[in-house]
Amino acid sequence: MLIKYLDWDSKFFGLNIGSCQPGVFSEENQKIFWEEFSKKDFDCAYLFFSHEDKKGADLAFKFGGLYVGEQVVYEMRREDWKGDSSDGKSAVLGKISEAEDIQLLSLARKLSETSRFFMDPKFRSFAAKMYEIWFEKLKNGKDSIIVAAFDEEKKIIGFIGCSITGNVGKMDLVVVSENCRGKGIGKSMMRKAMSSLFAKGVEKIIIVTQAENEAANKLYQWADFKLNLSENKKIYHLWRK
Numbered sequence: 001m002l003i004k005y006l007d008w009d010s011k012f013f014g015l016n017i018g019s020c021q022p023g024v025f026s027e028e029n030q031k032i033f034w035e036e037f038s039k040k041d042f043d044c045a046y047l048f049f050s051h052e053d054k055k056g057a058d059l060a061f062k063f064g065g066l067y068v069g070e071q072v073v074y075e076m077r078r079e080d081w082k083g084d085s086s087d088g089k090s091a092v093l094g095k096i097s098e099a100e101d102i103q104l105l106s107l108a109r110k111l112s113e114t115s116r117f118f119m120d121p122k123f124r125s126f127a128a129k130m131y132e133i134w135f136e137k138l139k140n141g142k143d144s145i146i147v148a149a150f151d152e153e154k155k156i157i158g159f160i161g162c163s164i165t166g167n168v169g170k171m172d173l174v175v176v177s178e179n180c181r182g183k184g185i186g187k188s189m190m191r192k193a194m195s196s197l198f199a200k201g202v203e204k205i206i207i208v209t210q211a212e213n214e215a216a217n218k219l220y221q222w223a224d225f226k227l228n229l230s231e232n233k234k235i236y237h238l239w240r241k
């Protein structure tokens with residue numbers, strides 16, 4: 001089987017969604033790919049290509065695949081962390097009040113506009129809902145950490161939502177309110193999120209973003225995260241004609 005059926009995505013979009021890992025959508029596999037695509041009645045397949053696989057990506061484009069960005073993965077190992085340098089301007093949220101919940105949800109919805117789903121006109125109207133669900137899941141997660149920054153009126157103006165799996169921490173959601181960007185709030189939250197995750201005992205922190213997202217890349221590089229180049233993946237959405 002070349003195309004993996006994605007249960008969650010299919011249910012969420014009400015469509016048949018599949019995905020192909022790097023190397024699968026290739027010249028050699030074309031016949032089997034298309035047989036599978038039509039037999040299983042796929043509406044859309046997410047195609048992933050390694051950074052080097054220009055041929056595969058060109059082929060996806062030739063077949064009408066929509067380029068939706070290059071996924072990049074940043075990592076920081078505990079031994080490379082320079083230690084807690086939190087500036088006191090960001091805090092880990094404990095019990096979330098109703099007002100805070102509304103502010104966080106609104107930021108999560110805004111964050112969806114940087115996602116590959118927002119890039120694709122056929123998924124765009126689902127993107128905000130998808131991030132709401134993602135935020136709710138994170139909020140209710142046993143090992144989740146939400147770091148937030150506030151304005152003078154104690155309104156949340158940015159947050160980083162983190163999860164922990166085993167000894168790996170992940171910053172899943174990173175966002176600053178549009179009118180507060182470029183003022184160091186992202187940096188302040190990063191410091192707090194790193195120290196909070198390492199304090200929980202994780203050995204490594206990862207962040208997934210898109211190569212095209214200049215502000216996010218600058219922020220993570222500023223925080224000394226290193227790109228794991230082997231994880232770079234170009235993504236195309238291939239829709240049924």
Ligand SMILES: CC(C)(COP(=O)(O)OP(=O)(O)OC[C@H]1O[C@@H](n2cnc3c(N)ncnc32)[C@H](O)[C@@H]1OP(=O)(O)O)[C@@H](O)C(=O)NCCC(=O)NCCS
Pocket residue numbers: 111114174175176177180181182183184185186187188208209210213214215216218219222
């Ligand atoms: C990414 C984001 C969280 C950064 O937060 P921020 O508070 O604006 O960032 P800071 O002010 O702390 O600046 C961090 C770095 O990003 C750079 N930066 C901020 N906004 C930028 C922009 N629009 N374009 C280019 N670089 C930018 C800053 O110059 C700084 O880098 P430097 O130290 O090398 O100068 C914010 O821009 C955002 O919410 N973007 C939309 C959501 C998003 O893309 N989230 C990340 C998804 S993985």
